Amino acid sequence: MQEERAMIIRMVEEGKITADQGLALLEALEQPRPQTPAASATEQKHEHEVSVRGQAAEWTSSFDASGIERIEFTANDGSIHYQTWDQPHAEVKVTLTARNGWSAPDLKDRLDRSVFVSRSEEQYIWKLEPADWERDRELKNGEIAIAIHVPRAQRFEHFKAVTNNGEIHIAELLSEQAEIATDNGAITMNGIELEALKTTSVNGAIKLVSGRMESAELRTKNGKIHASGKFESLHCHSSNGEIKLDDLVAEGIDLHAENGNIDADAAFEQLACKTRNGAVHVYVRCSGETERRRAAFNGEVLTKLQAESHNGAVHIAYEEGVAGVRGELKFGHGRASCLLNGETFADLTGDGDNRTLAIRQGDEAHHQLDVTTSNGSIKVETVPAKILLPL
Secondary structure (H helix, E strand, O other): OHHHHHHHHHHHHOOOOOHHHHHHHHHHHOOOOOOOOOHHHHHHHHHHHHHHHOEEEEEEEEEOOOOOOEEEEEEEEOEEEEEEEOOOOEEEEEEEEEOOOOOHHHHHHHHHOOEEEEEOOOEEEEEEOOOOOOOOHHHHHOEEEEEEEEEOOOOEEEEEEEEEEOOEEEEOOEEEEEEEEEEEOOEEEEOOEEEEEEEEEEEOOEEEEEEEEEEEEEEEEEOOEEEEEEEEEEEEEEEEOOEEEEEEEEEEEEEEEEEOOEEEEEEEEEEEEEEEEOOEEEEEOOOOOOHHHHHHOOOOOOEEEEEEEEEOOEEEEEEOOOOOEEEEEEEEEEEEEEEEOOEEEEEEEEEEEEEEEEEEOOOOOOEEEEEEEEEOOEEEEEEOOOOOOOO
16 A cells, blocks of 8 residues: 555656546545455566566667668667677667666657667668657666677778767677777677777776787776787777786787786787886797798897886796897896896896896897886796697
């Protein structure tokens, strides 16, 4: 009885019924109720479950994407999932689930009025934005899932997926350029092939698995970055979070973490990594050198590595058998050591003053090394070679 009275009062406050209608319902509650069969208890339970689970509405569109060069998806709220399938057409499906008492038809109506599509022979621009923010608050408070499917061999010139609040998953994307961003949510990309990628998350991790592209820029303010694949150039920046590279091949790599560790397992020509508060670990793979280095090697420098931490240790590992390591170890506090193929080239404990140790292995310089830390140890060593995973 009390729950029913509270529900009627709430409906009046929300404007769903008039005050007179509410009064009539309250008076009806006071009337004696006839006995109902046991089945009515089951019906009441079912209504309660539906109310708790909430109502859902869907918006679906299928189209021919064969001639589309530019495709964009923008949402104020909602997760975005992109993947390929074996169907000849593309499809966009939006599911809105809300727990605010609105019926599925009401949600469908609001969803239909909030989806905007602009299409020509060469572009498909899709946007989800409530037409009336005050009236359509359920679109913001509900759970929105945007699922995109395109034919497996579909390729674009430009791809864009942006949401203010929600995670983004992109799988098997083929495009020349791609822009992927969210303010609040993680970004996961798997098996994508591009010329250029720009990915941004304000509050969320970024994960790029088995990517193949010329250039990639991954940025997050609060979250980890994890990348693997093959690149010409890779730039990663995290203000608060770890940066980790696994089984990665690139010509040039730039890693910057304000507060977080850097852990790079990669084959590269040039790598620069810097963190203010965190440790640095770099495993230099010489067996997985880039194609340009492998084809043009004539005894010159193979790798250039710069590693810096203001407050943290730095660990550099070369594969056993490495030759021609040259460079400097700069430190103030802690111990600096260099042991390559069983031979010691440096071993000194700092006393707080800035110190520099020169490393010179062999007669020729093949691997340039520059390591700096203000408060932390430095360790350079050789370790058994790993097998680079196929890309």
